[in-house]
Amino acid sequence: MSTLSIAFVKSIFDEYKETSLFGKWIPFKNIEPLFKKHSSIFEIQQLGFSELQRPIMQLKIGNGKKRILLWSQMHGNESTGTKALFDLFNCFSSNSKEFSIILENCTLLFIPMLNPDGAEVYTRVNAKNIDLNRDAVERVAIESKLLRKTLEDFNPHFCFNLHDQRTIFGVEGTKNPATISFLAPSEEISRAITPGRIQTMNVIVAMNELLQQIIPNCVGRYTDEFYPTATGDNFQKLGYNTILIESGHFPNDYPREFSREYTFYAILQGIFHIASTSEFNSFESYFEIPNNEKMFFDVIHRNPNKKDVAYQYVDKIIDNQLVSNLEKIEGEDLKNKAGLNEIVFFNKNI
Numbered sequence: 001m002s003t004l005s006i007a008f009v010k011s012i013f014d015e016y017k018e019t020s021l022f023g024k025w026i027p028f029k030n031i032e033p034l035f036k037k038h039s040s041i042f043e044i045q046q047l048g049f050s051e052l053q054r055p056i057m058q059l060k061i062g063n064g065k066k067r068i069l070l071w072s073q074m075h076g077n078e079s080t081g082t083k084a085l086f087d088l089f090n091c092f093s094s095n096s097k098e099f100s101i102i103l104e105n106c107t108l109l110f111i112p113m114l115n116p117d118g119a120e121v122y123t124r125v126n127a128k129n130i131d132l133n134r135d136a137v138e139r140v141a142i143e144s145k146l147l148r149k150t151l152e153d154f155n156p157h158f159c160f161n162l163h164d165q166r167t168i169f170g171v172e173g174t175k176n177p178a179t180i181s182f183l184a185p186s187e188e189i190s191r192a193i194t195p196g197r198i199q200t201m202n203v204i205v206a207m208n209e210l211l212q213q214i215i216p217n218c219v220g221r222y223t224d225e226f227y228p229t230a231t232g233d234n235f236q237k238l239g240y241n242t243i244l245i246e247s248g249h250f251p252n253d254y255p256r257e258f259s260r261e262y263t264f265y266a267i268l269q270g271i272f273h274i275a276s277t278s279e280f281n282s283f284e285s286y287f288e289i290p291n292n293e294k295m296f297f298d299v300i301h302r303n304p305n306k307k308d309v310a311y312q313y314v315d316k317i318i319d320n321q322l323v324s325n326l327e328k329i330e331g332e333d334l335k336n337k338a339g340l341n342e343i344v345f346f347n348k349n350i
Helices: 006-016 027-039 082-091 097-105 116-121 142-154 195-212 231-237 258-276 283-289
Strands: 041-051 056-063 066-072 106-111 160-163 169-172 180-183 220-223 241-247 291-292 296-302 310-319 321-331 338-344
Touching: 006 195, 006 296, 006 338, 027 056, 027 082, 027 310, 056 142, 056 220, 056 283, 066 082, 066 142, 082 160, 082 241, 097 106, 097 231, 097 258, 106 142, 116 258, 160 195, 160 231, 169 220, 180 195, 195 220, 195 231, 195 258, 195 291, 220 291, 220 321, 231 241, 231 291, 241 296, 241 321, 283 296
Parallel strands: 066 106, 066 160, 160 241, 180 220, 296 338
Antiparallel strands: 041 056, 056 106, 169 291, 180 241, 296 310, 310 321
């Protein structure tokens, strides 16, 4: 496998990071000015409108035979992948040979914000309260129809489905949060290892090899339970190899800026691997990636005289600002759980 050097990915990220984007709340108005910036090297067009008539845009680059479709923010409150894509867009203006290999061998199509209505109000669902990631079969939402039409028209060999996961997830067998998690979605309920899943797993193995050098033991494997209405499962079932990337928590990184960087590395390594590889048969190492495990709360109060108490941050838009408040979690057994931050109250009688 062709793995990018750590020195290269770090230098390219530091040089080309899109500094106008920061934090977790990224609405369409934040990315809209950036399309003009990229118009000289990308083919940019509007796919259509959201339910509330916000534009849904696509960017296309490259002349290669290998077609890759990438989309982000189908859940409006999951923006880490969006930031990483705009970091990547800046890189295509570089003269690095790694990007030349990508553009010579691949044609890339990006939808950086599929759900601008959800992004505006920082919700998972769209304006009609539809979870686009559970609308792949009925396709009730306008945004789901646009994604499916793009898929069928572009006919990609690989898809990247970019999401954020909650801070509750850790890497099984460690005490680390799952900063990045991967999934090669199942095609049906038996979770059979099909030829398409093997190819998807192969790309994930390449991404994991790079990340393990940078954030060792902070990468998890998301459950491959089959979801009949989910986007990745259905696209994989239709023959479009779909790689799910879940950007998660890194210690003290609630704005998701470190996980943004590691998401960037994963995407770049993934498309470089596709560009520079002719066979995608090696997959066994995929199952060496530890499972995601629900093991964390944001804060736990430990008290020897009382029952331990857990708290989780809840994000809301208040007065046009993203505000995160801790809310108490009731009814949880905390014996085998950990707090990303723990406050220990000592027994004064000892």
